Amino acid sequence: MGESTQVDVIIKLGGSSITEKEQLETLKLESLRQAAALVHTCVRQGLVCVIVHGAGSFGHHHAKKFGINDGSSHLPPESQAQSRIGFCQTHLAVTKLSHLVSDCLVENGVPAVTVSPCSTWKTRNGAVETSCIQPISDLVLQGFVPVIHGDCVLDSCKGSAILSGDTIIKCLCSHYSVSRVVFLTDVDGVYNNPPECEGSTLLSCISVSPNRHLNVDIGTSKNECDVTGGIMLKLQSAIDIVLNSKGLTPVFVCKIGSESAKEACCDGKITSKSGTVLHLENS
Structure with a gap:
């Protein structure tokens, strides 16, 4: 499967959209079922789909507690031993969530297969050094829907790091020709300020200039349990x-279960009043 291979849609299931992020290992089952039904609709329409999901409350709490993203190579031996246990607990938690996600997808008629990055991807100071794309390619070629998740991985400098689902998506987009990426979240899209703030406004369209400038100003907040950088x-x-x-892959941000999510995933456009699309300036 080479660079010219077409992937119609990469769907990111945000950790906050499918888990109660403040409650340890707690699933938002109805939201997950809505996402699975949407993926089934995409598959039924013949779309080539790849699913990536965040860790949410199944990974961030463990990773934060043990400082997995800070690495372990600088620690004394007894602390390194404890860090390895934390690494294992984090990996077990995210694979537990991925099993639940894939199980729900299969129940909805989606031929979903989990691909864990832990033993096959590697970072260097947090940046991807080794990616393992071939198993994902092989699954897509045989008509399966790969399910990849954020995970803890080995880091050649720090010892350990967190590989986020968003970073995985960027790698996939660099290998494949991707028609669109859809982030399914727990809010209606991207706002000019955190949506819980009074007066915040939903941004239906954000244009990106070649120098990374956005046509709007965006204020953000960060959940203290999120070890992957927040919004x-x-x-x-x-x-x-x-x-x-070069503008060929627009990015949509939509609320899970919304009409805009269905439009973005299935049609690559939004006509309803919710959701956000990011595209290249003047494209």
Whole structure:
């Protein structure tokens, strides 16, 4: 499967959209079922889909407690031993969530297969050094829907790191020709300020200039349990996807279960009043 291979849609299931992020290992089952039904609709229409999901309350709490993203190579031996246990607990938690996601997808008629990055991807100071795309390619070629998740991985400098789902999506977009990326979240889209703030406004369209400038100002907040950078890193990932594809891959941000989510995933456009699309300036 080469660079010219077409993937119709990469769907990111945000950790906050499918889990109760403040409650340890707690699933939002109805939201997950809505997402699974949508993926089934995409598959039924013949779309080539790849699913990536965040860790939510199944990974961030463990990763934060043990400082997995800070690495372990600088620690004394006894602390390194404890860090390895934390690494294992984090990995077990995210694979537990991925099993639940894939199980729900299969129940909805989606031929979903989980692909864990832990033993096959590697970072260097947090940046991807080794990616393992071939198993994902092989599954797509045989008509399966790969399910990849954020995970803890080995880091050649720090010892350990967190590989976010957003970073995985950027890597996939650099290998494949992707028609669109859809981030399914727990809010209606991207707002000019955190949606819980009074007077915040939903942004239906965000244009990105070649120098990474946005046509709007966006204020953000960060959940203290989120070890992958919060909404700002997600926006930066979306900008990277748009720019690296020279505008060929727009990025949609929609609420899980919404009409805009269905339109973005199935049609690559939004006509309803919710949802946000990021695209290249003048494209």
